[in-house]
Amino acid sequence: MPVSRSPRPDPSATAATAVESVTGARDRFRESLREHLSSAVSEFTAATALIVLFVALSLASPHFLTADNLFNIGSQTAVIAIIAVAQTMIIITKGIDLSVGAVAALAGVVGAIVVRDLGFTVWEATAVAVGVGASAGLVNGLLIAGARLPPFIATLGMMSAGRGLVFIITGAVGVYSLPESFQLLGNGEIAGVPFAVAVTAAVALGSAFLLSQTRFGQYVYAMGSNMEAARRSGIAVRRHLTAVYVLAGALVGLGGMVAASRVNSGQPNYGIGLELDVIAAAVIGGASLFGGQGRIAGTLIGAFLIAVVRNGSVLLDISIHYQQVIVGLIIWAAVYFDQFRRRRLEARG
Amino acid sequence: MAIDSRTRSGLAVLAALAALTAGACVEVRDDSGGGDGGTVDGPLEIAVVPKAVGHEFWSTVRAGAECAAELAGDVTVEWDGVSAETDVEGQVNLIQNFVTQEVDGIVYAATDAAALAPATQHALDAGVPVAMIDSGTDPQPDEVPLYATDNRAGAVEAANLLAQALGEGEHDVALIEFQPGSQTNTERVEGFTEGLAQHGNLNLVGQQPSHSDVNEARRVTEDILTANPDLAGIFAANEPSVLGAAQAVEAAGKSGEVVIIGWDAAPDEIAGLRDGQIAALVVQNPFRMGFFGVQNMVEHLREGTPMTSADTGVTFVTRENIDSEEVQAVLEPSCDNPPVGQ
Numbered sequence: 001m002p003v004s005r006s007p008r009p010d011p012s013a014t015a016a017t018a019v020e021s022v023t024g025a026r027d028r029f030r031e032s033l034r035e036h037l038s039s040a041v042s043e044f045t046a047a048t049a050l051i052v053l054f055v056a057l058s059l060a061s062p063h064f065l066t067a068d069n070l071f072n073i074g075s076q077t078a079v080i081a082i083i084a085v086a087q088t089m090i091i092i093t094k095g096i097d098l099s100v101g102a103v104a105a106l107a108g109v110v111g112a113i114v115v116r117d118l119g120f121t122v123w124e125a126t127a128v129a130v131g132v133g134a135s136a137g138l139v140n141g142l143l144i145a146g147a148r149l150p151p152f153i154a155t156l157g158m159m160s161a162g163r164g165l166v167f168i169i170t171g172a173v174g175v176y177s178l179p180e181s182f183q184l185l186g187n188g189e190i191a192g193v194p195f196a197v198a199v200t201a202a203v204a205l206g207s208a209f210l211l212s213q214t215r216f217g218q219y220v221y222a223m224g225s226n227m228e229a230a231r232r233s234g235i236a237v238r239r240h241l242t243a244v245y246v247l248a249g250a251l252v253g254l255g256g257m258v259a260a261s262r263v264n265s266g267q268p269n270y271g272i273g274l275e276l277d278v279i280a281a282a283v284i285g286g287a288s289l290f291g292g293q294g295r296i297a298g299t300l301i302g303a304f305l306i307a308v309v310r311n312g313s314v315l316l317d318i319s320i321h322y323q324q325v326i327v328g329l330i331i332w333a334a335v336y337f338d339q340f341r342r343r344r345l346e347a348r349g
Numbered sequence: 350m351a352i353d354s355r356t357r358s359g360l361a362v363l364a365a366l367a368a369l370t371a372g373a374c375v376e377v378r379d380d381s382g383g384g385d386g387g388t389v390d391g392p393l394e395i396a397v398v399p400k401a402v403g404h405e406f407w408s409t410v411r412a413g414a415e416c417a418a419e420l421a422g423d424v425t426v427e428w429d430g431v432s433a434e435t436d437v438e439g440q441v442n443l444i445q446n447f448v449t450q451e452v453d454g455i456v457y458a459a460t461d462a463a464a465l466a467p468a469t470q471h472a473l474d475a476g477v478p479v480a481m482i483d484s485g486t487d488p489q490p491d492e493v494p495l496y497a498t499d500n501r502a503g504a505v506e507a508a509n510l511l512a513q514a515l516g517e518g519e520h521d522v523a524l525i526e527f528q529p530g531s532q533t534n535t536e537r538v539e540g541f542t543e544g545l546a547q548h549g550n551l552n553l554v555g556q557q558p559s560h561s562d563v564n565e566a567r568r569v570t571e572d573i574l575t576a577n578p579d580l581a582g583i584f585a586a587n588e589p590s591v592l593g594a595a596q597a598v599e600a601a602g603k604s605g606e607v608v609i610i611g612w613d614a615a616p617d618e619i620a621g622l623r624d625g626q627i628a629a630l631v632v633q634n635p636f637r638m639g640f641f642g643v644q645n646m647v648e649h650l651r652e653g654t655p656m657t658s659a660d661t662g663v664t665f666v667t668r669e670n671i672d673s674e675e676v677q678a679v680l681e682p683s684c685d686n687p688p689v690g691q
Contacts, residue, residue, distance in 0.1 A: 061576060068601075069575045076568050163432055172402035174563075176617045187600060263563040263596060265617060267589070268403040270564065272433050314572035320529060320558050 042286025042338045043298040049334065050305050057312040064315055071194060075186075075262070077307040078196035079104075081300055082255040083274065084281035085207050086248035088299040091282050092211070093224045093244055094291025095144065095151035100278060101271030102162030103136040103249060104256030109166055111257045112175035112266030115182050122184050122261065129257035130250045136162060137249015141242030159275070166268045175266030186262030196258050203251060208296040220244060224291030280327065281306055284334040305330060389453055389650045392423045395643055396447040398440065398457035399430040400484065404561075404588055405615040406635050409682060410482065413639030414456065416684035421647040427452060434528055434561060437461040444468040448475045453650055456642035458483035462532045469493060480646050480656055482638040484533050494656040496641040498633040500533055501540035503663040504586070507610045508544025510629045510665065511582045512551060514608045520581035523555035523573045525566055525590040534558075537586045537612070554580065559590040566593020567600075574601050581608060588613040595626045614666065614680055622668060630666045636682035637661040640689050 057064040083100050090097045111129035114120040120128065136158060143154035188195040211217035219240045222230040231237045260266050285302035287294025306327060313323040397414045399407035411428050418424035427447070431439040437460045447455055448471060455472055459465035459481060466486040472479050473490060485495040511522060524541060528534045538556075545551050555573040559566030566589055574580055574597060583598070585591040591611035595618075598607045604626045611618055614632045621627040638661050648654045664679050671680075678688040 063575045063578075066575070069572075072571045072575060076571070079564070167402055167432065170403075171408070173405055173408050174403075174615065174617075176615065177620075259564055263567060263593065265563065265592070267563055269401070269433065269562065269589075272435075272562075310568070311572050314555070314557055314569050315576040317555050317557075317573075317576070 041342060042334075043295065043301060045337045046284050046286065046298060046301040046305060046334055049330065050301055050308065053305065053308055053312065057308070057315070061312070061315045064312065069311070069315075073304075073307055073311050074197040074200075075194045076311065077303055078186075078194070078200045079255045079259045079262070080274070080277055080281060080307065081200045081303040082203050082258065083252050084278040084285075084299045084303045085203055085296055086251035086255070087275075087278040088282045088285070088287050088294050088296060089207065089211070089220060089244055090151070090248050091224075091279070091287045091289060092220050092291065092294045093241060094227070094289075095224075095241075095245075096279070096289070097140065097155045097245075097248060097252075098152065098275050099136065099140065099155040099158035099162055100252045100255075101274035102159045102166065103133055103252045104259060104274060105166045105268060105270040106136065106162050106169075107132045107253035107256035108260030108270055109170050109175055109266035109268060112178060112182070112260050113169065116175060116178055122182050125182075126185060126254065126257050129260075130253040133253020133256065134246050134250040137246040137252070138242065140249065141245030144245065145238040145241040163272075170266065170268045172268055174268060178264055183261055183264050186258050186260070186264075196262065199254070199258060203254070204296050204300055207251075211296060216240065216243070221292055224293075226292075277306060278303075280331050284331060286338060302334075388653050392425065393421075393453045393647060393650055394425045394427060395646055396427040396429070396450075396452040396455045396457070397639065397643065398443060398447070398455065399428075400440075400458045400460050401432060401434040401436070402430040403432060406588060406613055406633075409635040410458075410639035412682060412684070413636035413641075413687070413689075414643045415639075416636070416687055417640045417643035417647070419684060421644065424643070424647055426643065431460070434460050434531065437464045441465060441468045445471060448472045448477050452477060454478045454480070454646040456480045456482055456639075456646055458638075459486050460484075460531070462487040478646065478649060478656075480642045480649075482642045483635070484531075487532075492655070494645065494658040496638050496645070496659050496661055498638075498663055499660050500536035501543070503612075503631045503633070504537040504540025504584075505544035506663075506665065507537075507584050507612070507629075507631050508541050508548065508551075510631075511584055511608060511610045512544075512548040514610070514628050515551070515582050517550070519550050519552065521554045521577050521579050522551050522582040522584065523557075523570075523577070523580055524553060525570060525583060525585040525594050526556065526558045527561045527587045527590050529558050534586065541584055541586070551582070559585075559587075559593055561587060561589045563589045563593045563596075566590045567597045568593075570594040570597035571600065574598070574603070574607075582610070583607060584610045586612050588615045588618065591615075591618050591621075591627065591630075595621045599626060619671070619680065622666065622671065625668065628667070632664045632666050632676075632679060634661045634664070634679055634688060636679075636687065637689050640687060 063069055083104060087097055087100060107129035110132050111125040114128050115125045140154050140158050143149045144151050186196055190198050211220060219235050222235060223237055223241060227237060259270055281302035282294060282299045284305055285298025309326050310323060399410055414426050418426045429443060440460045441464060444455060444457060445468060455477055466488055469479050469486050479493050481493060481495045483497050526534050526538050545553060554577050557569035570593060583594050585594040595609055598604055609627045611627050611630045614630055618627060618630055622630055641659060645656045649656050664676060666676055670676050678686060682688050
């Protein structure tokens with residue numbers, strides 16, 4: 001990751017200038033450098049852990065480093081990675097989205113139903129699922145940016161209401177009897193690459209570009225660093241914050257559709273607890289729940305780290321109970337090392 | 350999970366309010382009715398609570414319960430459940446709320462044997478009789494019957510079916526369980542391992558849970574197949590586990606090559622059986638559970654008949670017998686021809 005050469009003007013500076021116009025340019029530069037370095041540090045920590053794990057598993061199991069297994073890991077990570085990208089955008093704004101599991105399930109079952117009952121193609125159904133996710137995101141966004149509910153509460157409500165809607169729509173029974181073509185998105189291949197992986201890559205690249213290269217991206221970081229400062233510096237906070245939730249919702253809808261397609265059915269119970277996995281992925285990758293920090297690359301590494309732990313555990317037939325403990329330890333370790341290095345960096349700064 | 354219970358309580362409050370408003374004119378309830386000996390006249394309201402809503406299995410339980418209610422006449426089934434089997438606390442609250450709501454009887458499947466025992470006792474103390482379906486509590490009071498599958502016996506038989514399908518020689522097999530810690534899961538796992546012990550040529554090389562999530566079942570099965578390229582057979586212990594396992598095997602291009610013995614009978618499981626992806630399904634009779642639960646509860650309430658436990662039985666479904674009348678009555682239960690004869 002090129003750190004100091006990043007062309008992105010420091011986002012926190014956008015907000016900071018408004019309130020601290022007296023601060024010297026040199027200080028601002030230093031602060032900017034520090035922010036970039038600390039993001040890179042988290043990614044470095046997580047990436048190191050991932051590499052160590054890769055080497056360890058390659059030694060422990062002859063089946064780990066095989067094309068088939070890597071192919072599987074890619075497909076298994078796709079959904080959590082797509083939704084973790086959405087969660088990262090929200091976390092950067094100092095928000096949180098607890099409704100991702102419920103909204104993913106809602107999008108997935110609606111996508112399955114329009115194929116089964118209305119004869120939509122899988123691509124049309126994907127558009128519908130993305131629309132369902134974006135609509136849920138719009139409601140979240142309006143509640144948070146408009147009605148000023150805390151993100152935790154707004155999305156807690158959506159988590160409950162969304163899951164309820166899933167049960168109402170499906171009658172609490174899985175949506176089955178779908179045509180073979182429904183599986184294209186989740187199980188198909190494009191030029192030898194699993195379709196789900198290609199979609200994930202496109203989502204990640206697009207989101208990384210949006211966050212690091214566009215004005216909208218700057219606003220996202222600025223709002224997360226200091227919402228009030230962002231408002232005073234003339235950013236249309238309400239509109240942009242809502243837009244972040246709509247965009248994230250659309251990605252969650254896409255993720256839910258990939259998950260449904262992968263198991264060729266709409267599962268009303270899909271994604272219970274998913275919000276915790278994706279928050280973990282974002283946090284391991286360096287996103288800060290205090291807002292203003294987090295990058296897509298880090299989140300992807302976090303998502304892969306969790307997926308590789310799970311994959312390795314099954315290859316070595318380690319009980320699920322230990323897997324959960326391991327993921328917990330990784331979260332602690334990642335955030336601890338992260339803060340430790342940041343403090344050292346700041347002490348030097 | 351706290352969220353689910355919160356929703357539950359909220360809904361239960363709403364339901365209770367609705368019941369109060371509606372009940373204002375009809376509810377003249379004899380409070381001694383639930384206790385021993387006394388009987389209740391007039392319309393009955395029976396709460397039926399599954400482990401969780403969202404699976405084919407529980408919808409069939411519901412159909413059975415509603416069928417018994419319809420045949421008995423003047424009985425209303427109040428169907429409500431938590432959204433995840435892991436939401437034990439939510440179910441405890443739900444049962445308590447039904448007691449508060451003063452339903453005439455509660456028929457339910459415990460998400461956790463120990464945790465729900467006090468909830469059952471609480472209902473009995475309040476004079477509301479309880480019947481368990483699918484999964485009982487520990488301890489379970491004498492006056493509370495259990496209408497359930499003998500999971501252990503069914504799982505022993507699943508191991509036998511697997512051994513039969515694989516034949517002579519050494520074979521690696523795997524087990525996809527669903528909810529470690531739940532009683533039903535424990536019984537099936539123990540039954541299967543007990544059954545495997547009878548067949549020295551089968552080696553259990555992998556055992557992972559699906560948490561009743563098809564995506565997760567698929568993921569762990571893929572990984573087990575990766576780690577054990579020679580895997581010959583899989584026993585998947587419930588509906589989502591079977592579907593995920595079958596998809597993983599198909600994705601690995603090993604359909605029919607890896608023998609899958611499944612449990613339950615969701616439409617896609619039946620389709621998998623017909624396609625040859627799944628060798629056999631151990632099929633319970635959830636219709637009968639719901640039916641027996643409500644039928645016996647109604648007799649108990651109206652005539653004072655004591656309720657006694659019964660095994661609701663399993664059917665082993667294969668491609669050969671699937672179209673037989675007997676199997677079809679279990680697979681496509683209808684209230685016109687309920688599969689409830691002993």
